[in-house]
């Protein structure tokens with residue numbers, strides 16, 4: 001790797017390589033997906049935006065969230081090109097439930113207070129022991145000092161249905177990207193990284209330190225090395241969310257046809 005070339009990495013960059021073939025389609029070939037993203041993902045991003053607006057306005061009432069919700073939802077549906085006629089009524093109700101749940105959970109933990117940051121973009125450079133540099137980008141939903149405490153929490157809002165185990169939370173990279181970034185860029189040491197699983201009403205808490213930072217940088221280096229070596233064998237582990245299933249099936253079939261250029265379908 002040359003000095004001038006600095007790969008941009010993120011938590012989603014790491015996640016996508018869980019299926020190296022999907023990573024290649026998405027990030028190397030920049031192929032168009034076979035299927036559009038599910039319309040349901042619009043609710044999650046709209047809920048994030050409504051909560052962000054609440055923290056910006058510092059009106060911490062549920063009434064505020066309900067008032068802005070239809071407007072925020074409409075804007076997000078438009079930006080995702082999701083049919084309003086088909087989905088608006090369903091998404092409106094679903095979002096109201098999520099926002100009510102968020103409000104109750106946040107109130108319970110003293111999070112309805114002036115934040116340190118809301119929707120904060122962090123960009124920083126890390127250097128591996130091998131001398132490779134990487135530009136890291138991440139977005140923090142919320143950094144806050146819960147009411148009545150001296151703690152600082154990095155809070156990440158999750159709107160999906162899956163809640164990982166505590167062991168999985170302790171070893172995942174997202175919290176490490178956040179924690180390292182907050183320390184390097186803003187010189188703030190958080191007390192904990194907190195994942196708020198709004199749909200399920202669950203919390204996961206974790207902490208990060210030097211060992212996890214070193215491990216993360218080692219993992220980034222290893223992944224980049226595999227990418228440089230053209231290692232893109234499919235793992236079949238992300239098929240349930242993959243937007244390239246048709247392309248992938250065709251590539252598998254093409255392998256059985258002798259002499260066929262593997263890139264014939266692109």
Ligand code: SF4
Nearest residue numbers: 019236238239242248
């Ligand atoms: S369909 Fe499955 S194996 Fe194929 S690229 Fe997507 S995640 Fe990977």
